[in-house]
Amino acid sequence: MDFDAIVVGSGISGGWVAKELCERGLKTLVIERGHHVNHRTDYMDFSAPWDVPHRGMVPEAEEAEHYAVQSTCHAFNSATKQWWVRDSEHPYSTPADRPYRWIRGYHLGGRSITWGRQTYRMSDYDFGANLKDGNGIDWPIRYADLSPWYDRVERFAGISGANEGLEQLPDGQFLPPMALNCVENEFKKRIEEEFPTRRITVGRCAHLTEPTAEHIALGRGPCQLRSTCERGCGYGAYFSSLSATLPAAEKTGNLTVITDAIVERLDYDHAKRRVSGVRVIDTNTRQGRSYQARVVFVCASTIGTAQILLASQSEYFPTGLANSSDTVGRYLMDHLVGIGAGGTHPGFQDRYYYGRRPTGFYLPRYINLTESADVDFLRGYGFQGYSGRSSWERGGYQAGVGADLKQRLRYPGPWGMQLIGFGEMLPRADNRVTLHSSRKDRWGLPLVHIDCTHGENERRLAERANRDAVQMLVAAGFENVMPAAEVKPPGHSVHEMGTARMGRDPSTSVLNARNQAHDVQNLFITDGSCMSSCGTVNPSLTYMALSARAANYAADRLASGEM
């Protein structure tokens, strides 16, 4: 054997698996399809606005030709361009009338560099949702199974936030919270008076407000309130694979990382029911290689993982590895976004703030939990939000030029607020990733084909979320209140999940309660593809907890000789 363990992918999930396995003494190989990234020195976080190419704007023709999908992500700009694939070089297909936004980057650390850093625990309302209403299959775990692992990953990652004692948003091991600003505090007060079961808390986020000795030992420092996070953070103040998990894995001496290696397929030994090899294509030499290990974790991201399994066909798995249930690639979900509302507040003209807080506030789900009257859909939504004062940009659409304009823009404009809804999407078998029947990529691998739509439940949910958001802003004294313009195509929230779901029954799911493939005993999957439902909270913290838990389970099994 070359290694004890192979981890495919170096993003949030792969980084966690690598750290845990290395710390358990296992010689671990991480395989990353993209290029190497040096933490700190490859970031543009110390560039002032006037030093950023084209002040952040990517040339229009370049954007249209190469980044048609990626540029729809809010974090795409000329200072982050290196973190996104070129759509022109990494195509995928969808039906012509059913767009899906597959937003991604191929480099060491994956999307842990550009993620939104919002970190919330799922609750038993989420883990029990499928069983309760019969959509999807029952999760094979409950909150109690994951709670100690949430504790563990929160302490290591460093999560800032406030405990609230809410059943639908479990408390955690938090660093000190950041503070709400004046208008957000006023909004909180008004909403909690008007709607007694709705609660507003400052956004829980993977930022070090007060680093612990463990964080400092990894070279991480406190958040400097710059809000240039998506460029990468030289202070290591937010959690990423590059700031946290991979350095911790490296320290053990057990880690090997290779980049520029695309996993082409997993070989399967039917006699032993094991993955026998991981075949890669070296993107520099185009040569094929194969690696062997006792256990293999696939953390290639929801769609990438499905692609690898589907491409790993064999005599025993003609439709793809670990796919005896025919569920690999199915039940693709993404949080419903493009819902919510915005408005302006007439007050607080003499108040302002200092610094650029990298989080907002969170209004966790209440619909169909504490408020269910007149609700014509299943599941629910939560709102992220923030308030701030407008600056010079408003001069671009308000009439006025010259000295008066300059004088006016010298001071901040009115306070605005955005409520940004995140809605739960039901798991449906037809929302599906397959391999294209004829088109291939530059490496000769079949293109991914994504067919995913929102259904009637999502449409009703979106309508109600908009109505609620407008109602709350009006109730709190906001003016010029407008609902969100349009629901975005699936994929837009970059929370894709569900293509290799966990379940109790091998005939209807890919993974068991420990993220181990029912069909293949040394194969584990801990990225978003394992999710049996998508809940309403940002999912990355759950991937971290599941990854740490599965890695330690695998290490236990290897140590006891049971695998």
Place this chain on the structure above:
Amino acid sequence: MSDSSSQKLNRRALLLGAVLLVGGAAALTRFVRKPGAGSAAGPGLTGAQFALLEQVCEVIIPTTDTAGAIVAGVPVFIRQMIEEWSSAESRAELIGVLETAEKQAWSRFGAAFIELAPERRFDVINDLDAQRLASQDPAYRKFKHLVLLGYYQSEVGATHELRFELVPGAWRSCVPLSEIGRASAV
């Protein structure tokens, strides 16, 4: 293939080799023009167009107790955006705004824009601004946004006219505006 184009290709191959040795993708983007960017780059402004652009920008953001658009490098920035950032359509829109200003200078005052007295330049741009924003003209909005972006995200605009700290180092969530003074540039 002509000799000159094959020489270019060889140079490009050599350059790529050197870049791979020293620094990978980040270095690459500094030296090698991307195909998309190449097709986007249009011809620059004529000298007369640039002179007009300078004066139009200076009317929108004049020199007062702080620097105006010209000192802040706004016209140079917009010229760069026209050359390197704009699609053919945007380039035509942006130059179209300048041409409109010039036409209105002639039709109202019978002279080129840059020959007009400052108050007449102001009248031309102020009226154009009011009309084009009232009709939500996308070309003018794009132009005005670039002027403001060029000014308020320049070093002088961000740090002298407004406030900007590269590393704030702290979050103060609710403070009197009088303590902060001016709007934050970012």
